[in-house]
Amino acid sequence: MATILLEVATPDKGEVFAKDINMLICRSIAGELGILPKHARLLTELVPNAMRIKVDGGETLLFVSGGFMEVTPDKITILADSAETPDDIDIDRAKAAYKRAEERVNVAKSKGDAAIDIGRAEAALARAKARLLVKGVPVD
Amino acid sequence: MANLQHIRRRIRSVKNIQKITNAMDMIARSRFNAAREALLSNIPYVTKTKEIMRRVVGQMRGQEFEHPFLKTRDELIAEQQNANGKFLFIVIASDKGLAGSFSSNVFKSAHDTIEYDGTDDGTSTGDDDEDENFHKKNFDALAAVKPVGQRSQKQQRQMSATGGMARAGAHKGGGGQGGGNIPVAREYHDADYIDGIELITVGRKATTHFKQRGYNIIKSYHGISERPQYKYAKEITDLVMERYASGEIIDVTLIYTRFKSAISCVPDDVTLLPLVTDDFVKAGDTLKEEYIYEPDTVTLLDKFMPRRLATRIYGAMLHSAASELSSRMNAMSNATDNAQELVGRLNLFYNKVRQAGITNEINEIVGGANALE
Numbered sequence: 001m002a003t004i005l006l007e008v009a010t011p012d013k014g015e016v017f018a019k020d021i022n023m024l025i026c027r028s029i030a031g032e033l034g035i036l037p038k039h040a041r042l043l044t045e046l047v048p049n050a051m052r053i054k055v056d057g058g059e060t061l062l063f064v065s066g067g068f069m070e071v072t073p074d075k076i077t078i079l080a081d082s083a084e085t086p087d088d089i090d091i092d093r094a095k096a097a098y099k100r101a102e103e104r105v106n107v108a109k110s111k112g113d114a115a116i117d118i119g120r121a122e123a124a125l126a127r128a129k130a131r132l133l134v135k136g137v138p139v140d
Numbered sequence: 141m142a143n144l145q146h147i148r149r150r151i152r153s154v155k156n157i158q159k160i161t162n163a164m165d166m167i168a169r170s171r172f173n174a175a176r177e178a179l180l181s182n183i184p185y186v187t188k189t190k191e192i193m194r195r196v197v198g199q200m201r202g203q204e205f206e207h208p209f210l211k212t213r214d215e216l217i218a219e220q221q222n223a224n225g226k227f228l229f230i231v232i233a234s235d236k237g238l239a240g241s242f243s244s245n246v247f248k249s250a251h252d253t254i255e256y257d258g259t260d261d262g263t264s265t266g267d268d269d270e271d272e273n274f275h276k277k278n279f280d281a282l283a284a285v286k287p288v289g290q291r292s293q294k295q296q297r298q299m300s301a302t303g304g305m306a307r308a309g310a311h312k313g314g315g316g317q318g319g320g321n322i323p324v325a326r327e328y329h330d331a332d333y334i335d336g337i338e339l340i341t342v343g344r345k346a347t348t349h350f351k352q353r354g355y356n357i358i359k360s361y362h363g364i365s366e367r368p369q370y371k372y373a374k375e376i377t378d379l380v381m382e383r384y385a386s387g388e389i390i391d392v393t394l395i396y397t398r399f400k401s402a403i404s405c406v407p408d409d410v411t412l413l414p415l416v417t418d419d420f421v422k423a424g425d426t427l428k429e430e431y432i433y434e435p436d437t438v439t440l441l442d443k444f445m446p447r448r449l450a451t452r453i454y455g456a457m458l459h460s461a462a463s464e465l466s467s468r469m470n471a472m473s474n475a476t477d478n479a480q481e482l483v484g485r486l487n488l489f490y491n492k493v494r495q496a497g498i499t500n501e502i503n504e505i506v507g508g509a510n511a512l513e
Contacts, residue, residue, distance in 0.1 A: 009188050011370055011454060014181035030434040043196055044434040045443055068444060070192045077188050079447075 004037040006053065008062065008078045016083040017062060023054040024076055028069065035071055042071040046078070048126040050133035061086060063134040065127050089135050098128035098139070144497070147490045151483060158479035164238065165472035171366060172402075172465035178368075179399060179458040186455045193448050197416055199431050200441075207438065209445045212416045216390075225390035228338045228358075228383070229254055230376065230412070230453070232396040232460040233346035235365045240471035242397065242405070242464055243345040249407035250350075250395045254337060338389065340376060342457065365464060368457035370450070377450040384413055396456040397463035403470070405463035410456075412449055 003020035010016055024035040027049035035042075046069050051062045067080035101124040108118045132139050200210055211219075233246045341347045341360040350357055359379060364372055383389045392413040397405050433440050 007188070009185040011182055011185045011451065012178070015184045028434055040432055041199075041429055042432040042434065043192070043440060043444070044432075045440065068192070068447065070195070072195075077192060079185060079189055079192070 001056075002037040004035070004039070004073075005075045006078070007075065008064070008080055008083050010067075010080050010083050012082065016080070016085070017053075019053075019055065021053050021055045025052040025054075026064070026069065026078075027051075035076055038073045039071045039076075041073070042069070044069055046080070048123065048130045050130045061134040061136075063089065063131050065130075066123075084131070084134065086134050086136065089131050091132075091135050091137065094128060094131045094135060095137070098125070098132055101125035101128045144490065144493060147486060147493060151486045151490065154479050154482050154486065158476055158483070161472045161475040161479060165469060165476055168465050168468040168472060172462065172469055175366070175458070175462040175465050176399075179462045182455055182458050186451055189448050189451045193415075193444070196431065196444070199429060200437070201416070205437060207441055209415055209441055211414060216414055225384075225388055226336050226338050227254075228340065228380065228389040228392045230340045230380075230392065230394045230396075231342070231346045231350070232394070232456055233341070233343040233349075233365070234460075234464045235344045235362060237345065238471060239464055239468035240474075242467035242471075243343075243349070245407050246346070246395060246397055247349050249409060253393060253395060253409045340379070342372075342460075364457075366461055368454065368461055370454050373450045373454035373457060376453055377446050380413070380449065381446050389413075394453065394456055396460045399459045399462040399466070402466045405467060410452075412452060415445060415448070 001022055003022060004024075006017060006019060006021045006024055007015060008017035022037075026033055026035070027047050028044040029047055030044065033044070046064055046067050048065045049063075051064055053060045053062055063084040064078065064080040065082045067078060069079075070077045101121060104121040105118070105125050108121050129139050197210060200207070229250065231246065231250050233243045237243065335356075337355060339350055339355050339357045341350060341357055343365040344362045347357060347360040347362070359376075361372055361376075380389070380392055384392070392411070393409055394412050395407065395409045398408040399405050
């Protein structure tokens, strides 16, 4: 089966992921994307999401908290703000963060609280949600 | 004749200093390990950002896509863009001293770059990545874009006022001057020149150094030099971008210390803006392949380019932190060694003095006994 090299780098942890893979499914600001080998050249910005990486029939998940993705026919490079494998994620902390972010978004929406930056709150919620997804916790 | 108590006191004080320098050495050592780790894990990200940026910029230029970020300096100059802007320098040094010549090396390099007058070409750091252009290299081009008429007149006045004080150099005049030789004086006491310069300093040492010399510091960051954080690099980037977009600055140069190895850290200066150097132009000629940009080219560029800038600044901060700590490590272990040597010499001296005293006493006793007989 054809493969494509996927490299994920972050500013603080170096190269988090570097492997030949079969398919990558991720979410950019323009929507969900599936990248197969020999994809056309592409540059896009990613939103916080749980990326699905298909290798040898199996599938692994990787959390990215936004960043940029460049695709060339034989290589995908992701410059992520941060990236975490399921092992890196502390489930209790992720759950707590999710609850907190959810409350903030709700408060901001219902009361129109000026102290809460709704954009930031929603980004935090999206991150928390993606983290939980990577960990395999169902989120409504 | 030195007395014993005096020497004892000196030995004790040297030993105390040695304890302190030794402790500082160990602290620097452990922090250095963390800083080096941080630097090493940052490097892949920086290189990848650079690669992507080269490909993308090359491709976009190949497609003759127009965007302010994609123009080289020559093109910006031709369009007189930001022509009234100032030069911005970002100087990254340390918060604390006791790091040998770390800070002064940075300042030397900074003054070299900032006060460059187009004449001496001795000290340019040559062995660098090919895409990192230097303020110095661009001097002629910059002198051309600055409103040469006004400036040089002012500077000529300044020169006649300061007489031989000002270093005057003739360089090829560009722009509207019709190729005449324009003397340029660039000394830190040259008020006109300082007017055209802005500084962002990282590290308390850098701030005090440049403040004393009358530079215009628009922002300084303290307390982060040993453990840089990305958010500060982002803050600096936002500030720089804002000023660049509003035409207040024409050129951004970053001066920091590049960490090569634990024993070799060299000051380095790189041009941050304009982003595109001649090198990219060449790359653009070779890469004609089509890219897909999502959601669209302008949005993406507006987001990606500041990111590249912040990445570079953050990288430089990490380089600087590792360099600072390794310099401090070296300085402190040298100090400890010196103290050790000094204690040895003082001990020898102490024993000699003590022995001399004993010999003296014996002589006196023997002399006294002889006199009694």
